[in-house]
Amino acid sequence: MNSNTSCPGLPPLKILLVVLCLFLATACQDTEPPPPQISGPVEPAYGDAIVSGTIGDASNLIPYIGSDVSSSEVTGLVFDGLVKLDKNLEIEPNLAESWEISEDGLTITFHLRQGVKWHDGEPFTAQDCLFTYQFVTDPDTPTPYAADLMQVETAQVLDPYTFRVKYKRPFSRALYAWLGDIVPRHLLEGVNVRESPLARRPIGTGPYKFETWKAGSSIQLKYNPDYFRGRPYLDRYVIKVIPDSATMFLELKAGSIDQMGLSPLQYARQTDSKEFKARFNKYCYLASSYLYLGYNLRNRLFQDKRVRQGLSHAINREEIIDGVLMGYGRPATGGFKPGTWACDPNIKPVTFDQDKARELLAQAGWKDTDQDGVLDKDGIPLAFTIVTNQGNSQRLKTAIIIQERFKEVGVKVKIRAVEWSALLKEFIDKQNFEATIMGWTLPLDPDPFAVWHSSKTEPGGLNFIGYHNEEVDRLILSARETFDQEKRKAAYYRFQEIIHEEQPYNFLYVPDALPVVASRIHGIDPAPAGIGYNLIKWFVPKQLQKYHYQP
Amino acid sequence: MFFYLFKRLLTMIPLLLGITLISFTVIHLAPGKPTDLALDLNPAVTKEVKEKMERLYGLDKPLHVQYWNWLKRLAVLDFGNSFATDGRPVLDKIGERLPITITINLLSMALIMAVAIPLGIASATRPHSLFDQATTVFVFVGFAIPTFWLALLLMILFGLELNWLPISGLTSYNYDQLGPFMQAWDRVQHLILPVLISAFGGLAGMSRYMRANMLEVIRQDYITTARAKGLKERVVIYKHALRNALMPVITLLGLSVPGLIGGSVIFESIFAIPGLGQLFYQGVMSRDYPLVMGGLVIGAVLTLLGNLLADLSYAIVDPRIRVK
């Protein structure tokens, strides 16, 4: 038999290996030189562009219809709502200059800004607001966002610049529904929305006008010189579609994109070189979402709250945040964003305490009587499956870590990752699961009705864990029907206490958003709302401008 | 010849029907509805809203009705509208992506031929020599290396380290501001890596096939005769043997269409190229039934056409086929 070394097949392989190692050893140099430093204060200047990287192409640029991230990124710049959120996430005027809410909380009257024009030159009026309401609530409009505006009983135009809506019941989040974009009546009325050219060429009132869309590769927006809040400094806003995350990061380093969201690993390990820091600014702030481990409360295993409490104590949240988020996140305490008014700061994350976990499980009757390492009760082992969606590595890693910790207290867990839509359809909607690791995006208004009210436990409802507590129901409804923030706050604080005590979810973490932006772009001011809220104030000083356009 | 063409077209009809049936069946194996993804897990979505959207897309009808309706529409080239929220006709969506994928595939076929045929001949004339074995290893490395890994390595080397080539996409950001010559150059630069990657994997098949053909032909009597007549080896190989060995290659080209189209999913994703493969993958992940069915049918029909073209050119070159 011939030995491997005499085989003529090996030398090319060895060469390949050497070549590969050469590639990789030198792979950390960036090609573009860092921008020159400017001394003294920087002057805002018009011009240049920002190129933003995104994983998927936009689908439909009519607001309320395209629900993907890229479509929202575009519509958010092309359209405006009646109100908007400021840097501290407080409501402030936008297309509406001011508004009044009636004594009984049922009627809101908006006074609209005058002289605003659509990008095609038509004037913006109250008719557009009325049409937006009709458009969103029309059963023929395929939108998932109709629920809030459905609460409106009547909407009327008082004069071209006054718009009034009346609600059936007081509805505390009414104003938040008007954060939604106003769409142009003169272009959408009487048109089959599925065939409207606006889906490909949107026309709004916002700071950027739509310019070009190259399907599957990029969307380009141009500044609106007449924007009512002032012309944005950056001449163009470009969205570049790069489906693969590794490719996107290479493109960032090569300088062909200026902005993207980093993964915790990229943020912590791959962006710390002096050179990278000279060329890019990294930002880190709390995202508006949280991850949880939810138990199906219809299942016999999870009906005793001591079991849920015990399991919660068996989870080491700090370890998950360190291992999965590289430390970029914080433990979640309940369904509200930490630091916002609704979130009770007195509620502390459940501690990692294995003795307490064992004790609570034992109190509930779970003991390892047959010495097989798994707790049991009445001959049934404490074993279950956690389902989560496939393709999300953070959730999967979290599940793997929890699986190990549960094993240590004698709970046997299997992990099943299922494709997203199959997960919803076959497991969640049919309530055919034992436990699940999923996340919620936190809406701008804290109203927890859709997730926690007992009327939402039917198949397909969002309270799919089947949580039912009469006091919680009462608290949610009372908070929903008052505009008094102090009363709402009191109700939500009590609500959080109950949820914390009962642990229907084991709340896990709130991750940080980790965007990175090229350092030539100035004017970014991180705030509770993130960085995107003042995009029209972002600018590139004259001497640093990279892209130039004919006026 | 026309009779042959007619007969050939006729045999395509049952194939087309089979293609549609398999495409339809595959899609309807799956649980889940296309509307699930659009609805996300947004607390503001109600159940009524979900049902409303399902009715809107006609998902409540029985399966055979759905198939029959789909088939009727296919007959007039109506592939339906995408379930994605843009709701555009599937044919338009595929139509705008197809030229990109076809261009890259044609270029890589050309590259494969240009490299594989000489390699195959050279190997065949020196069977089991060191050169033959080295070539064998080289072409099989091309086949064996995971495409996306090699692509990433080349992107780092040429895009980031040496800064010779763009990393991804089809054109540069400032493409519209370039002159016509620079625009062409810009496109060429963007195509180099994807074409290289997609051709590398196909080298093995073609060069091995060429080698085998050549070996086969060289053994034939007429080659022996030619040699016996005292013709120079070069003349024997390039004049007599090559012509006969090249003919079956036409068929192989036709057969390699499905592999190239399938492979486009990977390199289009990693190179951010908006072609058919990327579109199909996105369609699959978002359960865009009409788009996935359209992609399967069109992918298969392209193969049919490739084979038809191959057969026709073969029939032109070799009249015996027509009689058969």
Added chain:
Amino acid sequence: MPSGTLAQETWRRFKTNKLAMAGAVVVLFLFVISILAPLVSPHDPNQFHLKRVLESPSWDHLLGTDELGRDVLARMIYGAQISLKVGFVAVGIATLIGIVLGALAGYYSGWVDAVIMRLVDIMLCFPAFFLILAVIALLEPSIWNIMIVIGLTSWMGVARLVRAEFMGLKNREFVSAARVLGASDYRIIFRHLMPNAMAPVLVSATLGVAGAILTESALSFLGIGVQPPTPSWGNILTAGKDNIEVAWWLSVFPGLAILVTVLAYNLLGEGLREALDPRLRE
């Protein structure tokens, strides 16, 4: 034709082919590793250490650690097991379907042949990766689904091979003789014809294993291959892709493993083809 001498003859020719021998050695090595995985693996492949994430190769972790601090060598060893499993089961399914349909078509001819061959033509028209992608993504990317779907989309070559062999063999004297002696169709197909048709099937199956391993890694790249925490070379490589510049070991080792293995199967298959094909005798 007595099979003993055929095998000896084949082996004699096979072992002169150095490349094929190298391929055989690699394949054999992988078999041993897979079977002995629990014994040779230095660590538990699923044991994570969140304090030792992405460590470069050291004596403790010869091939470094991954994103959860798991030992890459251990995951590679267990990944070899999975890759072999995917390759063999998928090819087993394809070969079984191919043999049965090919034998039916070749033996009975007529409409049976026509129907089966149209089915083959139809399946060959599809870009196989599109079909696999659609089915895996729409069902669930479990390891079983992956093996079954790869099998269901790659039997056509075998069917054609077996059919061709049968067509050539069925009118030979030894078959007629068996028929005259009253042998059933079943017996003729499986006892008399099949053994003679196995050589090309063996070659095609060897090449098929290589294809299946590559297909799994491509699916992993798209996030729908063998699902973690189960290790496969494909999903280790995919995890490595996102850390390629800070953790080269996470992509180089699985990448080379796939490369060398697929190469080995191909060289082995090519070697077998030449050794088994009497026309290529020199």
